[in-house]
Amino acid sequence: PTIAVLNGPNLNLLGTREPELYGAATLSDIQARCEQVAAGLDVQVELFQSNHEGALVDEIQRRRGDAGIVLNAGAYTHTSVAIRDALAAVQVPFVEVHVSNVFAREDFRHHSYLSDLAAGVIVGCGVDGYEFALRRLAALTRV
Ligand code: DQA
Numbered sequence: 652p653t654i655a656v657l658n659g660p661n662l663n664l665l666g667t668r669e670p671e672l673y674g675a676a677t678l679s680d681i682q683a684r685c686e687q688v689a690a691g692l693d694v695q696v697e698l699f700q701s702n703h704e705g706a707l708v709d710e711i712q713r714r715r716g717d718a719g720i721v722l723n724a725g726a727y728t729h730t731s732v733a734i735r736d737a738l739a740a741v742q743v744p745f746v747e748v749h750v751s752n753v754f755a756r757e758d759f760r761h762h763s764y765l766s767d768l769a770a771g772v773i774v775g776c777g778v779d780g781y782e783f784a785l786r787r788l789a790a791l792t793r794v
Contacts (some may be wrong), residue, residue, distance in 0.1 A: 652693075652718035656685055658700040659725035659734075660709055660790075665750070667777070672751045676778040677686050685721075688782050691692055692789040694718065711737040712713060719788030720745035721781055728753075728763045735764040744770040744791055746784035750777055 658678065659690040661668060666677035676684075676765045699710050711734065714720055720738075724746050727734050739743060745761055745768075750774025753760040766772050771787055773780040 652789075653697060654689065654697045654715055654719045654721065654788050654792075655710075655714050655786070656681070656696055656698045656721045656781060657710060657714075658698070658708065659727045660702040660725050662723060663700050663702070663726055674750065674777050681778050681781050684778070685781055685785055690784065690786055693779040694785075694789050694792070696785065699754050704733060708733050708737045709745075713739055713741050715741040718792040719743060721748055721780075721788065722746070722765070723750070724765060728765055729759055731764055735768065738765065738768055744771060744788060745769045746787055748772075748775045748780040748784050749781060751775060776784045780791075 663678055665673055666675055673778060685696045691712060701707050720743050724731065724734055734773065747763065747765050747769040770791060773783050
């Protein structure tokens with residue numbers, strides 16, 4: 652089974668971007684960690700990052716049939732009906748991840764267009780959230 656790990660805008664800057672909020676790990680560190688964890692879970696991970704809303708919609712559409720999606724949509728979480736609709740269309744179980752605790756930040760980060768469709772939401776656990784989400788989706792594929 653394949654689990655996609657999709658990242659939205661500015662997450663290519665992880666490691667250098669506001670490290671007090673997002674920590675020191677880079678997206679390639681996350682990739683390495685996810686691949687390591689996936690190997691032990693007998694799943695395949697495929698990482699994708701884009702700063703463009705439409706590119707994320709295209710990628711979600713391509714994921715139809717996958718076992719799961721780990722999704723950090725970045726700021727599009729709080730704005731994008733298009734990403735919500737793509738997730739609803741493909742019917743792939745997804746876990747929403749935020750590295751920072753969005754509820755401890757500005758009010759505009761408290762609302763997500765995605766959460767009510769998600770199989771789970773992981774917030775404020777740093778980049779460990781990706782691993783937790785991957786483990787959860789792998790467990791769901793086994794039930
Ligand atoms: C984020 C939280 C969002 O509010 C923000 O726009 C991001 C990153 C997180 O991982 O904490 O880009 O999704």
